[in-house]
Amino acid sequence: MLPARVRQLCELLGRLPGVGEKTAQRYALHLATGDAAAAQALGEALCALASTVGRCERCGNIAEADAQGLVCAVCRDSRRDGALLCVVARIQDLLSIERSGAYRGYYFVLGRLLSPLEGVTAGDLPLEALRARVRDPDRSVREVLVATPPSVDGEATALLLAQDLRPLGVIITRLASGVPHGGDLEFADPVTMGRAIAGRRGLE
């Protein structure tokens, strides 16, 4: 029923994360029948992407290429504390930590988590690159903050990283887990409440 070009567009949009057939069709019809200049601008931005943007060669964060190579804004920031390295699963997690303003070290983006259900094993994680980063004599990392998410896969990955990095003589820490700020205690799930109690702190 739809023209071939619109069907092709639906198929390409359907590869975006969390986008099914209906949503892809909705986007495609919007782009094909709405503001033509907006569709054109989006098309041009996407065509320019591959040649200008990619993963930072130091940490895996997203970066814009220039004369210095593909190095992200965090890795370029020499005022950060080189003794601190934070390991995150995804770039989104890095952005969330940056928004908090509470961290001033560097990052390492794993790109994925251990996941027995999805067949992701230790061999699929960039452990060798992480060890090289921690051992890098130019930076002298002293603490690795493992900021994988507080899920089953995230915890399993954190344990693996701790085992893997301990021989390198660095302090390994984990994000605190507990009731979120502004959360209602009544609706906290039992695991979160259990962690909040186990991790209770003295009132200063």
Place this chain on the structure above:
Amino acid sequence: MLPARVRQLCELLGRLPGVGEKTAQRYALHLATGDAAAAQALGEALCALASTVGRCERCGNIAEADAQGLVCAVCRDSRRDGALLCVVARIQDLLSIERSGAYRGYYFVLGRLLSPLEGVTAGDLPLEALRARVRDPDRSVREVLVATPPSVDGEATALLLAQDLRPLGVIITRLASGVPHGGDLEFADPVTMGRAIAGRRGLE
């Protein structure tokens, strides 16, 4: 925190219907760090869109341009019943009716509904074009099926169209409203149940 090109991509993706800041960022990161060829293909498809695809000049459905102009697949199909014209609000509604296989006439896509809340009045609807389409001596429309949605705006638009088209001497019909196929009566909302009862039919 994100490179300028990725921020621009987020901004453009955020204009898609129902896409907020977080979702736009998720799409942008997927496109910028995932399969570069897929992002390129999507970019090229979008750049080619404006010059090849648009609204059918007869009915407003989506159409691919060729030597015959911008005419959609439905309007090109001469085996359809020219006496039947179905008025829909959106192209998605046309596609849904086509999927049912129960309709063999032509269409007219309004593009919008009357909506006092959003400030859409009768003057914003293509009523003149619709009257011209109904009066077209080459097609001799006998029945106009008003397939606007069974919502407040859809009903108001249907009443307006009925008033507007009645002087042209055509039969004006409306989609039946009632409990959906496979639906559970227990969970039918009162308005739907009321319509199903008011519109009850004799068992043949």
